Amino acid sequence: MDELHKIARAYYTTANEESKSQGRRFFNSIDHDSNRRITIQEYLPYMKRNGHTKMANRPFFDYLNESRTGELEFMEVMTLFYIIKSGRKICDGCDGLLKGTFFSCTDCFAADDESFNLCSKCFTESKYVHPHKHFLDNYIILENMKLTLAEKEKKIRQMEAAMANHQVSY
Ligand SMILES: [Zn+2]
Numbered sequence: 001m002d003e004l005h006k007i008a009r010a011y012y013t014t015a016n017e018e019s020k021s022q023g024r025r026f027f028n029s030i031d032h033d034s035n036r037r038i039t040i041q042e043y044l045p046y047m048k049r050n051g052h053t054k055m056a057n058r059p060f061f062d063y064l065n066e067s068r069t070g071e072l073e074f075m076e077v078m079t080l081f082y083i084i085k086s087g088r089k090i091c092d093g094c095d096g097l098l099k100g101t102f103f104s105c106t107d108c109f110a111a112d113d114e115s116f117n118l119c120s121k122c123f124t125e126s127k128y129v130h131p132h133k134h135f136l137d138n139y140i141i142l143e144n145m146k147l148t149l150a151e152k153e154k155k156i157r158q159m160e161a162a163m164a165n166h167q168v169s170y
């Protein structure tokens with residue numbers, strides 16, 4: 001079984017009632033005819049309508065359809081739910097789902113624009129067209145974000161201390 005299917009299954013099994021019913025609502029919103037199975041005719045319009053255009057295609061549907069029945073069952077839709085909820089990204093080079101380490105353009109990341117992301121294959125083999133040149137992998141970006149947060153925290157504390165001193169001497 002694909003790792004993301006496993007992760008999604010584990011999350012669903014251990015989720016509280018609230019999250020489980022969220023998952024069921026998600027399933028029901030795609031299951032147009034309420035027959036507990038999602039066909040590609042139900043899948044595609046839902047994905048397009050909700051802005052998940054990069055996942056609105058046959059290969060992605062087939063990836064989710066691990067049982068190879070041609071119709072998504074509940075747990076397969078929970079994998080999709082997990083992918084969307086966790087904000088998993090699609091490679092801007094090959095359109096594959098980014099499952100492990102990926103690389104993000106730091107210029108686009110900093111500009112808060114649409115981020116530009118690459119799988120390690122597209123990145124290392126330079127299989128992409130993009131105006132910017134600076135990329136960092138997701139682990140380093142996360143580490144940097146922690147640093148910036150800690151830095152901000154420190155500044156706020158310093159300001160608080162300065163204010164407190166000011167009040168005392170006032
Ligand atoms: Zn790629």
Ligand SMILES: [Zn+2]
Binds near residue numbers: 107116
């Ligand atoms: Zn960029």
